[in-house]
Amino acid sequence: MAAKHHRVGDQPWVRRILVGLALSITVILLVIPLVVIFYQALSAGWSTFTSNVLDEYTLHAIGLTLFVALLTVPLNLVFGTALAWSVTRFRFPGRKLLTTLIDIPFAVSPVVAGLLYLLLYGRNGWVGSWLGQYDIQLMFSWPGIVMVTVFVTSPFVARELIPLMQQQGSEEEEAGVVLGASGWRVFRKITLPNIKWALIYGVILTNARAVGEFGAVSVVSGNIRGQTNTLPLHVELLYQDYNIVGAFASASLLAGIAILTLIAKAFVEWRQSRPEQPAPEKGGV
Amino acid sequence: MSAPSQAAGAAPVRRFAGRSKRVLPGFGLSLGISLFFVSLVLLLPLTGLVMETAGMTWDQFWFTVTDPRVVESYKVTLWTALAASLFNGAFGLLLAWVLVRYDFPGKRLVDAVVDLPFALPTAVAGITLATLFATNGWYGQVLEKIGVEVAFTPLGIVVAMAFTSIPFVVRTVQPVLEELSPADEEAAVSLGASDLRVFRKVIFPSLWPAVVTGIALSFTRSLGEFGAIIFIAGNTPYVSEVTSLMIFVRLQEYDYAAASAIASLMLLVSLCLLFAINLWQGRYLRRLEGR
Numbered sequence: 001m002a003a004k005h006h007r008v009g010d011q012p013w014v015r016r017i018l019v020g021l022a023l024s025i026t027v028i029l030l031v032i033p034l035v036v037i038f039y040q041a042l043s044a045g046w047s048t049f050t051s052n053v054l055d056e057y058t059l060h061a062i063g064l065t066l067f068v069a070l071l072t073v074p075l076n077l078v079f080g081t082a083l084a085w086s087v088t089r090f091r092f093p094g095r096k097l098l099t100t101l102i103d104i105p106f107a108v109s110p111v112v113a114g115l116l117y118l119l120l121y122g123r124n125g126w127v128g129s130w131l132g133q134y135d136i137q138l139m140f141s142w143p144g145i146v147m148v149t150v151f152v153t154s155p156f157v158a159r160e161l162i163p164l165m166q167q168q169g170s171e172e173e174e175a176g177v178v179l180g181a182s183g184w185r186v187f188r189k190i191t192l193p194n195i196k197w198a199l200i201y202g203v204i205l206t207n208a209r210a211v212g213e214f215g216a217v218s219v220v221s222g223n224i225r226g227q228t229n230t231l232p233l234h235v236e237l238l239y240q241d242y243n244i245v246g247a248f249a250s251a252s253l254l255a256g257i258a259i260l261t262l263i264a265k266a267f268v269e270w271r272q273s274r275p276e277q278p279a280p281e282k283g284g285v
Numbered sequence: 286m287s288a289p290s291q292a293a294g295a296a297p298v299r300r301f302a303g304r305s306k307r308v309l310p311g312f313g314l315s316l317g318i319s320l321f322f323v324s325l326v327l328l329l330p331l332t333g334l335v336m337e338t339a340g341m342t343w344d345q346f347w348f349t350v351t352d353p354r355v356v357e358s359y360k361v362t363l364w365t366a367l368a369a370s371l372f373n374g375a376f377g378l379l380l381a382w383v384l385v386r387y388d389f390p391g392k393r394l395v396d397a398v399v400d401l402p403f404a405l406p407t408a409v410a411g412i413t414l415a416t417l418f419a420t421n422g423w424y425g426q427v428l429e430k431i432g433v434e435v436a437f438t439p440l441g442i443v444v445a446m447a448f449t450s451i452p453f454v455v456r457t458v459q460p461v462l463e464e465l466s467p468a469d470e471e472a473a474v475s476l477g478a479s480d481l482r483v484f485r486k487v488i489f490p491s492l493w494p495a496v497v498t499g500i501a502l503s504f505t506r507s508l509g510e511f512g513a514i515i516f517i518a519g520n521t522p523y524v525s526e527v528t529s530l531m532i533f534v535r536l537q538e539y540d541y542a543a544a545s546a547i548a549s550l551m552l553l554v555s556l557c558l559l560f561a562i563n564l565w566q567g568r569y570l571r572r573l574e575g576r
Contacts, residue, residue: 006467006471006474006475007386007467007470007471007474008470008474008480008483008484008487008488009382009386009387009480009484011480014480015387018379018382018383018387019387019389020461021379022379022383022395023382023389023395024400025376025379025380026380026395026399028424029447029448029451030401030402030451031396031398032397032416032417032423033413033414033448034401034405036413036416036417036423037409037413040416078318079318079319079322079326081515082292082314082315082316082319082322083315083318083319083322083323084573085311086311086312086315086316086319087319089309089311089312089315090309090312090316092312092316096567098319098320098323100559100560100563101323101327101328102323102327102514102558103559103563104327104559105327106553106559107504107505107509107554107555107556107558107559108508108509108527108552109406109508109509109510109511109529109532109551109555110407110509110511110512110529111509111511111529111530111533111548112509112529112532112551112555113533113546114374115334115532115536115544116331116333116548117330117333118333118334118536118541119330119333119334119336119405119541119545120329120330120332121333122401124541125333126332126333126336127329127333147326150326151326151327151330154322154326154327166554170309173309174308174309177308177309177310178308182310183309183310183311186309186310187311205403208403209402209458211406212405212406212407212408212409213406214406214408214511214512215407215511215512215529216408218533219533219536230409231406232406232407232409232512233408235406235408235412236408236412236516239412239516244416247412248412248416251406251409251413252410254405254406254409255405255409257404258401258404258405258406258409259404261400261404262397262398262399262400262401263399263406264352265342266393266396266397278345
């Protein structure tokens with residue numbers, strides 16, 4: 001036994017204990033909670049589940065949630081790509097600061113994020129009061145929900161792209177430009193295929209968070225049933241009405257999106273690790 | 286510096302690197318979009334908070350942020366976030382170790398499910414944990430027998446915070462562990478050092494910066510967490526109210542000034558943590574590259 005022992009934790013008994021412990025905690029903290037969501041949603045039978053999901057307010061919440069995600073994702077896709085391009089392909093003063101600034105939404109509490117928007121665009125805010133003169137109200141209606149969702153999801157695409165684009169370097173693109181291709185063509189034919197999977201994963205993460213954002217949205221939405229209720233807010237509303245089965249029915253839809261997100265992530269990682277075309281040898285450090 | 290370019294002439298390296306970057310087009314457009322977006326979406330909203338807080342006198346501000354109920358919420362938030370992130374430090378290290386070092390059935394599944402807390406909406410996590418830990422829930426029933434109450438106590442806050450920040454330590458430690466060269470470790474083991482000693486003297490020194498980063502990220506996230514907590518915490522004033530909830534409560538009382546005062550304090554702490562983590566990561570990464 002001792003002869004086979006080369007690295008720390010090689011012994012079968014150590015391995016068994018550590019794997020067993022890790023698996024137990026994973027099951028208790030992650031797997032069972034996931035199961036409970038669907039168990040509760042279906043606890044009153046399939047027909048109750050479908051009638052809960054097809055409820056008028058639930059359908060409206062689903063529609064609003066999808067609409068918000070549909071507006072948020074393209075905006076952050078453009079922003080994330082532009083930001084990643086500028087900080088990985090050029091050097092300029094303030095570059096480090098810019099990459100730190102985009103992490104702000106990760107550090108700030110969602111409630112604070114919602115409050116920031118409420119203070120600026122609300123009735124008493126300096127932008128909000130000015131817009132009020134033209135009868136434009138952004139807070140407590142869908143534009144406010146979209147705005148805070150854009151805020152909280154803004155780092156995802158950029159955060160996925162920056163490390164990858166930094167690591168890949170820009171020689172291929174420079175070669176393309178030197179050979180006379182236009183900038184847009186270089187981006188489409190060289191950059192995009194290289195960053196495709198990271199970009200897709202960034203979009204998936206943005207979408208998952210956009211669909212599920214709760215704290216920031218609950219500050220600016222006004223929670224008007226059938227009007228400004230997103231699916232996560234709807235879950236809260238039902239739960240507080242003691243409609244537990246109904247709350248979990250809506251929650252199970254969100255959990256379904258979460259599971260799809262995890263599957264998509266596994267798929268994207270698998271594609272990235274597959275040596276489709278051997279990466280060109282990079283010299284030096 | 287980045288990898289050398291192919292068409293290197295005799296030009297000094299720094300000037301060349303600078304110029305070669307400008308071969309690529311789109312600097313103005315991409316930086317323009319980025320700056321516009323950062324200013325409009327991330328920075329402009331800060332002005333509302335600054336103006337709201339600037340409208341208060343210092344005494345009003347101080348009175349608001351040192352209100353006993355609010356101070357109690359700082360204490361609760363800080364110790365629960367600390368407990369949750371330390372738990373994640375240990376559990377995350379264990380999980381990363383197991384995922385990198387061993388093969389076992391279901392490994393891919395575990396690796397995938399680690400990210401669940403980031404993919405699952407916080408409100409869903411909140412009602413799920415509250416249901417599980419309620420006295421008639423699957424976990425609550427068992428815990429009640431040994432006299433532990435989780436739902437509607439600060440312990441519930443720890444559970445919610447721990448859940449929502451599980452991936453941080455795992456995902457920061459995993460890549461470092463993967464790239465650890467086995468040579469030193471094997472040498473130490475073959476010289477007869479005990480496993481625990483090798484782990485402490487050889488492995489942990491290269492691992493701990495990643496563990497600290499993960500714990501710090503987890504702590505920052507936990508400080509601001511809201512959705513997962515409010516369902517399980519019970520939200521009893523002076524006992525189980527977190528600071529983000531205090532802001533929400535003040536908003537519902539239409540006391541925007543008080544909400545802003547507390548929020549500005551919280552924002553300051555989060556931003557300091559963010560900058561500290563980024564500086565720390567920058568230093569630590571440079572050290573790795575510098576070798």
